[in-house]
Amino acid sequence: MRANPDDAAASLQSLAAQAKVQVIERKGAWSKVKTETQTGWVRMMHLRGGVTLEEAPQSGSKSSGGGFLAGFNRLLGGNQQTSQRAQSATVGIRGLSAEELKTASPNPQALADMKSFVCNKPDAEKFAREVNLAKVDVADPGEAPRGGRR
């Protein structure tokens, strides 16, 4: 964990794999996190884990629309063995299980509804301009094993 969002910044402490931290904000590739004793910056890439129920202690955001990152506790990633892959299809959440998909009947009306919400290119451009999103020149990512890149 470093004092500033920079690989060259002073190191505050070294965190063990799976150390629990609270994310306060993110700046580029760096997340500002709070440990039990200190606040500092870690590379965002090294964090694992998602939202938990706890509210951030310093946040007064009980009202709706409050701070986005409040209550996001994440674990520092390491070589932990995770058991995240679901064991098997024991969960029967209605509507999107493998079994329900296989036995569904096609719904042409819902398909037509879905198509009624599409956005054309000029509208998408306008939507982007509203928040000053502009096209950026970014090189193609590296080649994938089976090619096919244009």
Add this chain to the structure above:
Amino acid sequence: MKTLIHFLFMLASVIPFAAHAQFGNFNLNKLTDAVKKVAESNKDITEPEEISMGDGIAAMILGATPLHKDANLQRYVNRVGRWVAMQSGRPDLPWAFGVLDTPTVNAFALPGGKVFVSIGLIARLTTEAELAGVLAHEVAHVMQRHQIRAIQSARSSAALQSVAQAEASQRIAQGRAGGNPLTGALANAAASEGIDFVKNGLFLRPLDKALEFEADRIGATLAARAGYDPYGLVSAIQILSGLKGEDSGVSLMMSTHPTPNERLAELEKFTATLDKFSTQPQLGTRGLRSLWLGVGDPDFVGTQGRGLRRLVDDEYASDAE
């Protein structure tokens, strides 16, 4: 396999006059169909066929899970998605993004430019850059024709598999599904085939891990091209990595993707590119009304924990800003 195809062709050409004959349990008529099917499956799937196939698959998914009823949310997701898709190699497909009304956490792309994302996933996202990253991953699958490639190989092996398969194919070719006549966008062989790919479970087969990693890399690239912070995708995957397969309705997603941690480890190799564009906007709020939903919210039944659900205001939809 080539040898077998040749054998089947030979067999069919040697005894064409016997096409309607039966030899014991061996139905030559069906075998001829199988041969035709093999020939068909080796043909490239055209773009119109790809789009129709996506229509068929989408109709099935929508038969199992309804669209979320918030029209503004649907439009909002379509705007983000289309802007991202415009940065892809296939900007002119009839892109359509649908939010499914299920607490399940999942997103998937269909051939031809249809993309679904569940409200259960959207509700867990915190910024537009994360949503853009998720959609960009799906757009990348379409751009690279990952599903079409999978379908094409499944189709040729399925055609060879058995005579019974040939019978099913014949039914598909006749454009019937479950005995109901299909109309409109679904009244063609490719759409019927799409329907069948859901029914027979082929659609649910996981893609190669390498293709998922590729979709992550391309997705982050597309999001960056669209002007977003490409770490949005990383952040979304980190959120997924905190979910447990058993209690969050993520089992289908987890069974069809590499684990979030594997994906993050792959994306770490891509850090140099990500960093270069990491100061681009994350867009936490945009012109949207955002609110925390607590456990037990009627719009959010069955989802554990809480998440940020963005609702698009009418004023936003009418360009008041």
